[in-house]
Amino acid sequence: MQCVPYLIALAVLVIEFTPAHFIYTGPFLTAVPALAAVTLGPKGTTVAAVLALAISVATATYNGAWGTLQVYSNFLALILVSVAGFITSRAMQERRQEELERVRRIAVAAQEVVLRPVPARLGPLRVGSLCLAAGTGARVGGDLYEAVQTRYGVRMIVGDVRGKGLSAVRAVAVALGAFREAVHYEEDLVEVMNRCSDALRREVAVPGAYGQEVLLEGFTTALIAQVPDESVVQLVNRGHPPPLLLHQGRATPLMPSQPSPPLGLEDLIAGLPEKPESHAFIAGDRLLLYTDGVIEARNRDGEFFALPEAMEGLGVSPTPPEFLEQLHQALIRHTSGDLADDVAMILADRLNGLPESPSGGADAG
Structure with a gap:
């Protein structure tokens, strides 16, 4: 549809500069800015109007028609339609922008209901979280995170649902609901992950509006971490980017010894891990859990964001919220403000001293 005004202008040129010029082309040229107002926006309407006037x-001049009433009436009609088209196009653009902002606000509000900020202090950890929406209109993403203090230690999850939109939000809600329930009753961390997987399998298809079905996305990558009283972190990784551990100024990815498929793709592999993997996590260390939107962020040259180097450069001196905000600014600079994918992160600092009891209040310390 966007090329129709230019095709009409081209047809007028062919008619006027060939033996077919006996055909009256005035109404055709008038249609050029009118159609552009519907399909091309204010700038495109202006370009189409200038092109139509130039052709006129x-x-x-080519046909020696200057001084005739027909030429002047054509010019007047073309100018009036161009002005009206520009005004109409501008009004349509503003209305679409208002609708997009309204939908975006609703989408953000819905996402904030599902993804709540984590407490500033959980047991032996000082924690911060961050969720950034990609610059792709009002489509809600499928990133998820949560951190909960339990009798087994602090348990955290980050995940990424394949796709965007309503089905992704529903999958996020299902996975987080299962996690928030299971972490308090399942001692086995692998079983907590299995509970999330089972919940997603039960909700493969859920009723949508007007009786239609809204399919949940095909798979979800997820990482669950547990920080007990001992100086370790236990991980269960199902196809998710490995967390980074900052120890003595060096950021190291905690790679799983056995790759595992995302949730929803368990049938593709036999022999899933039966127990979590443990890594040293001592006082003064910093642990970063994140989604792939961070490491897959590209600059204009197509280079990926160097997360380990950025983490090492920031060090452990900023508090978790300050660190995440500085990391956010680094991402914005790297991508020139154009994030292609959503981003979710949890940062946990291991502190000295005794952990809080599970029933204790959060300490902003």
Whole structure:
């Protein structure tokens, strides 16, 4: 549809500069800015109107039609339609922008209901979280995170649902609901992950509006971490980017010894891990859990964001919220403000001293 105004202008040129110029082309040129107002926006309407006027001047000069009433009436009609088209196009653009902002606000509010900020202090950890929406209109993403203090230690999850939109939000809600329930009753961390997987399998298809079905996305990558009283972190990784551990100024990815498929793709592999993997996590260390939107962020040269180097450069001196905000600014600079994918992160600092009891209040310390 966007090329129709230019095709009409081209047809007028062919008619006027060939033996077919006996055909009256005035109404055709008038349609050029009118159609552009519907399909091309204010800038495109202006370009189409200038092109139509230029063609009108050229054809009038070529055919020696200057001084006739027909030429002047054509010019007047073309100018009036161009002005009206520009005003209409501008109004349509503003209305679409208002609708997009309204939908975006609703989408953000819905996402904030599902993804709540984590407490500033959980047991032996000082924690911060961050969720950034990609610059792709009002489509809600499928990133998820949560951190909960339990009798087994602090348990955290980050995940990424394949796709965007309503089905992704529903999958996020299902996975987080299962996690928030299971972490308090399942001692086995692998079983907590299995509970999330089972919940997603039960909700493969859920009723949508007007009786239609809204399919949940095909798979979800997820990482669950547990920080007990001992100086370790236990991980269960199902196809998710490995967390980074900052120890003595060096950021190291905690790679799983056995790759595992995302949730929803368990049938593709036999022999899933039966127990979590443990890594040293001592006082003064910093642990970063994140989604792939961070490491897959590209600059204009197509280079990926160097997360380990950025983490090492920031060090452990900023508090978790300050660190995440500085990391956010680094991402914005790297991508020139154009994030292609959503981003979710949890940062946990291991502190000295005794952990809080599970029933204790959060300490902003």
